[in-house]
Amino acid sequence: MSTLDSLIVAVNDGLWTYLLIPLVVCAGLYFTVRSRAVQLRLFPEMLRVLKDKSQPRADGTKPVSSFGAFTISAAARVGTGNIAGVATAITLGGAGAVFWMWVMALVGGASAFVESALAQLYKVRDGKDGDGTPSGTYRGGPAYYMQRGLGKRWPGVLFAVAITVTFGFVFNAVQSNTITSVASGSVSGSGSSWFAPAVGLLLAVLLGVAICGGVRRITSVTTVLVPVMAVVYLLLGTAVVLLNLGDLPRVFGDIVGGAFGFKELAAGGIGAAIQQGVRRGMFSNEAGLGSAPNAGAAAEVTHPVKQGLVQSLGVFFDTLLICSMTAFIILTTTPELGGRQGADLTQSALTDTLGGWAGHVLTAVVFLLAFSSMIGNYYYGESNIGFMTRRAWVLPVYRALVLAVVFLGALGSVGVIWNLADVFMGLMALINLLAIIPLSAIAFRLLDDYTAQRRSGLDPVFTRSRMPDLTGVECWPDTPTAPGRRETVGAGTA
Incomplete structure (x- = not known):
């Protein structure tokens, strides 16, 4: 196992140091310049759009709203990366890694805008819901804009396989493993041989x-869980920060000093801080992923x-709010790191200040x-399986494999699972960045169209007639619909 882990670490270091980090940073800076810093300039508009309500359809069903889609993505974003990932970044890269996570969020907000606006433009109607009944929901994402925007199916299939394996299997193993790790430090009897299998079975x-209820069931669950978990965690973090308020200047000094200090430069610490900050930042906020x-x-x-604006807001919500709170919890309490990393480090920092409860x-x-x-x-994998094939037997097999991986993740090694992730x-x-760089010109045209309508005092509406030269766009009406109506376009296929 140690040989396998060493090989994975070597591949990771080469992939991120020489290819991914330069590409992520350069792409984010390019999108920021071309969009005139859309992630900062239109921040008030993001908050306004988040409150948009989707009108019920003629058949009485309620479509997924902007907020509903925000909570699905936040449900995947705001996970163990915010607690275990930040702790790991600080352990391996020092306090300076937090600074580079912030930079990733500020720059990555533009990447998140581009990819999500493209996903909306090239989405298709989903013929059936997760339970096989007719539905009016949509599906889309990089696989779809690669095929429809670039005119090539093979990169879409390649991405669909990658995201299904990454999120459906590897990342779900990470979540299961983290739950088991934290529970073992909180529940008596966790050292028993039955504990990890029992937790894995319960999660599965x-x-x-x-x-099993499809995308509507998923949104009904996430719209409740995401606000609750965010508020509770922020309250805990706020209590820790207030009790250690005098340490905040030192914490900010450590973060900035760790990112640029001469001591870290001499010891090679800046490279570790940047690498861990970018890695954990992307794992956490998923901008450009x-x-x-x-x-x-x-x-x-x-x-x-x-x-696009809503998903850009999600990057800020995830990193600048939730991840920063984790960093403050750890760095204000200054626990002895030892060999610990991950969620148990955050747990120790909390108990050191607030007590065992x-x-x-x-x-x-x-x-x-x-x-x-x-x-x-899970939903990300399901959506991309729908891109690759519509055979009825594939989805039940995928579900069974996901549940099996969740169970096995509870039994696995923390280090190997995080390195695989x-x-x-x-x-x-x-794969995604190489696709959205050439397609970003379309996203910027959409942005210009949107801002022009807002300057005219309108609630922006997109129709295919506004950009008739675009091909592969099917789920938008040809002309504006009457007030209070929503155009229903015929079902499309990938």
Whole structure:
């Protein structure tokens, strides 16, 4: 096992150091410049769009709203990366890794905008819901805009395989493993041989119940779990920060010093801080990774840019709020790191300040975080399986494999699972970024159209007649519909 882990680490270091980090940073800076910093300039508009309500369809069904799609993506984003991932980044890269996570969020917001606006533009109607009944929901994401925007199916299939393996299997193993790790530090009798299998079995059963209802069941679960878990965790973190308020200047000094200090430069620490900050930042907020667009495509909005703005807001919510709180919890309490990393480090930091009860509360929070992430991760795989094939037997097999991986993840080694997650995440990001760089010109045209309508005092509406030269666009009406009506376009296939 140690030989396998060493090989995975070597592949990771080469992939991220020489290819992924330069590509992620350069792409984010390019999108920021071309969009005139859309992620900062239109921040108030993001908040306005998040409150948009989707009107019921003629058949009485309620479409997925902007907020619903936001919670699906947040359910996958706001997971163990925010607790275990940040702790790992600080352990391996020092406090300076937090600074580079912030940079990743600020720059990555533009990448998130581009990929999610493209996903909305090139989405297709889903003929059937997860339970096989007729549905009016949408599906989309990188696989779809690669085929329809680039005119090539093979990169879409390659990405669909990568995201299904990464999110459906590897990332769900990470979530299961983290829940088990935190629970073992909070529940008596966790050292017994039956504990990890019991936790894995419980998670598999609960996830099976949640995913069998399709995308509407998923949104009904995530719209409850995501706000609850965020509020509880932020309250815990705020209590820790207030009790250690005098340490905040030192913490900010450590973060900035760790990112740029001469001491770190001499010891090679800056490279570790950047690498861990970018890796864990991408794992956490998923900007440019190609995952959130799958959720963004499910929303029913009047203009593709709206969902681009919502998903860009999700990056800030994840990293600048949730991840920063984890960093402050750890760095203000200054626990002895030792050989610990991951969620148990955050748990120790909480209990050092608030007492043993806080560790138990964190166990519940991690469960909500990781379980909601499992739901979002599963959906990403389901959406991309729909791109690759519509054979009826494939989806039940996928569900069974996901549940098996969740069970096995509870039994696995923490280090190997996290390193595997890095490898597959890097491959996903590479495929997606190479696609959205040439397609970004279309996203910027959409942005210009949106801002022009807003300057005219309108609630922006997109129709195919506004950009008749685009091909592969099917789920948008040819002309504006009458007020209060939503155009229903014929079902499409991938």
